[in-house]
Amino acid sequence: MKIYIVGSVGSGKTTLARKVSAKLQVPHFETDNFVWTRHLKGDIRNEIEVRDQLLQDAIILDHWVIEGVHKDWTDPGLQVADQIIFLDFPSQKRVQRIVKRYIYQLLRIEKANYKPTFSMFLRMFKWNKYFEEQMKPEFIMKCNVYDHKLYRFQTDKEVKDWFHQIQRG
Template sequence: MKIYIVGSVGSGKTTLARKVARKLQVPHFETDNFVWSRHSPGGIRNEIEVRDQLLKDAVALDEWIIEGVHIDWTDPVLRAADQIIFLDISVRKRTWRIIARYIRQLLKVEKANYKPTLTIFLRMFKWNKYFEEQMKPSFLMKFNKFTHKVHHFVTDKKVEEWLQRIERG
């Protein structure tokens, strides 16, 4: 099984990817970790060639869950995926999730790949808006080529129903 999970910050991508990867016992990759080398606080941006090779290596595996918000350079994932899950959860719900995540990270209840600073927290609201206005239309346009394998979910209930179908096999 090869599943690509996409959506904005706060849409539930990582949470869903972890659940599915654990249930199916397949590797889970975050596209952010192709972009960033996480060896130092804040990370260092990988060269494009490194990013693309990391992506290529992941896609070459027999099974995987890949999740992220990237669309410009992830065509190999779109083509290889058996299913594409688009988490198009409401802006309001994503906003609340961003706030809750930040609080959990500050309390050290939730681990982050980055240092949870006020600057990054505020950027997430900008990224959320940018996704809605700029990226979402790009996703929808790209998905036109893959309609047979795209699942477009706008509610958590629909995501849970899909997850239950995956769990039953």
């Protein structure tokens, strides 16, 4: 099974990908980690060739879960995915999740791949707005070609029902 999960910041991509990965016992990849090499002193952006090779190395595997919000360079992953999960929650719900995540990260209840600074927190609101206004319409148009394997969820119940379905096989 190859599952690609997309959605805006705060949509629950990482949480769902971790659950699916654990349940199906398949590798989980974040597209952010193709773009960035993580360092304690600050992340370093990978060269385009490195980023693209990391994606290729992931998608040639027999089974995986990939999650992220990047577009265009990630098209090969969408093409070979068995299922594309689009977490399309209302913007206000994503805003609530961004706030909750920031608080949890500051309290060290939730792990972050980045330093949870206030400026990063504010950028997430910008990214959320940008996704809604720019990326979401583009993604919807792009995914018309993948309609046969696209699942668009707008509620937690829809996600839970799908997750129970894949658990059963």
